Amino acid sequence: MTALAETARRVPIRPSTSWIVPLALVGVCVFLVVGSLQSALFAQQVISGLANGGIYASLAVALVLIYRATEVINFAQGAIATFTTYVAWQLIDWGLSYWPAFALTLGIAFVGGFALELVAIRPVERRGSQLTVVIAAIGLLILVEGSVGWIWGNGVKFMPAPFPSHIYYLGGVAFSRQDLSTIAISIASVVLLWAFFQFTKVGLAMRAAAVRPEAARLVGVRVSWMLSLGWGLAAVLGAVAGMMAAASPSVLLQPSMMDGILIYAFAAAVIGGLESAAGAVIGALLIGVLLNLLGSYVSWVTPQLLLPAAFVVMLVVLLVKPSGLFGRTRVRKV
């Protein structure tokens, strides 16, 4: 166990020479809190932005999970999330009530993600480069999204709402139960995952396999199974994101449901540094709140411009810090 713990210790992260990132984050928080105290409308926009951000966070953490293990961006993550959401819809349509269907879907997602890694990714990974694996993931995206349309048709389905539409009032600010529950469930799933990695032996083995595969193999970790396990867990997080998105009134359950959300999750993961789950969560919440505020306060930012806006935010962060806010800086001398 100690050898395993030793292996799992991260490659030394450069001590953060910049205090700018924490300072900027504190500044953003102060701005949001002061704004919320000043205006009830602002507070509501922040809350619903956090709810969107929670959805992006689940998916972004799923991306980080796979990226840390294999340095591959899983382009199929959104399509897999959509697929599992359709599975949940199907279960409910067959007569299950919402929460049993939710739990069952998470189980199916885990098995499905595990199986996809085994069938589609592992044979490619054995011989190919990372680019080959990325192409396989893109193939998977086309395959999974296509099979959603094939099985369930391209029309819009209606997912029953899991939460009663109740609104709480606090100091003149209306909090919808929908938003609060979405935030709670997204954050809870990320925290559960963190606890799994931090406190269980399997989690430790997975971290070891991700950081130093050879050393992990030497102390008896079956690295390739850890990768499959990572895909399974990522699919579970994706399923949470998908079902939370489908519960939101602004998202329709259709084959392309997660396309936009996947992009925001990409941006969030990149802002966070791609290797840090906490960074991805912070990035996701930032993106969610920022886009909501832009959409409601800046008149010329039409819904079409939200996606380019997320891109601009991502680009600005990358140009200032090329490996994201919390990424490992690799020393390059050229």
Next chain:
Amino acid sequence: MRPSRSTSFGIAVTLAVAIAIALIPYTLSDYNRSTGATVAVYFVAILALNIVTGYTGQISIGHGAFMALGGYATAILTHSHGWNDIATLPVAAAVGFAAGVVVGLPALRLHGVYLALTTFAVALAVPQLAKNYPGFTGGTQGLALPTHTGLWLYDVGWAVAGVMFVVAWLLLRGRTGRAFRAVRDSEVAAASSGVTLAVYKTVAFGVSAAMAAVAGSIYVLVNNFVNPDVFGLTLSLYILIGAVVGGLGSLWGVLIGAAFVQLLPLGLTSNSIGSSQSVPVIFGAVVIVVMALLPLGAANLLRPVLLFGSKTGQHPKTPDTPLGTEGR
């Protein structure tokens, strides 16, 4: 200097392929000729991506965006300003070159997967921008273009493809191409040998984007219509799939890749194997299988055949890990 045996062999094969391509349309229906023109579009786009990704090692998932710029340049000039459509191609190339240089600048600072995701975001953002300014681009309604016969489209498409192929070949065989490959294989070694990274990366992006823009122009001519959905995400993904399936860093792979992404889905649709619903499922599965069996692309299979004429039979270096593995 007398051309080496392998060069003459390569030229002979190229000429044979060119003659075949020139003769094929006379056996096709007019509809299939315009399909052939679409293969030419993919050929040029994949060739463009190959310059920046296959030869210079900078991953781009955003070439659909450059195609969109070229396509819109052609559409706006012909539709709103009455230009002749062939005359718009140089303009499209110039617009593409400028855009490529602009995108290439952040590429100096971003590496591997960060660059890939940034270009991916460009590919998604450009159609949204086109939707947002309908007065200029026709919005989601789109713009109509003059119609042409399938034979005209085929001839123009493949003539442009031929010109682009020669340009790429001339660019890649000499000093510039060596510098590109040096950047791909090791930036440190390239810089130490006097290759200015900033210049060559920006040039690679500019030339590549200019070619992609021309591909976009031909694409809208074939469709005789343009709207933002024409240049959706799928297009960028298909170009990347074509480049990798064909074989990065190989000019031969480009033709195979173009045929793969354009003709395979069509072939599946026209046979009884696939309904329009199941085609993406089969196509995605085929992509995964190809990646499992031929991780270096189809050109790798052809290599022994193509090297038959060369005395030494040396294997050109293939990009082993172009995606963000440096520093590991």
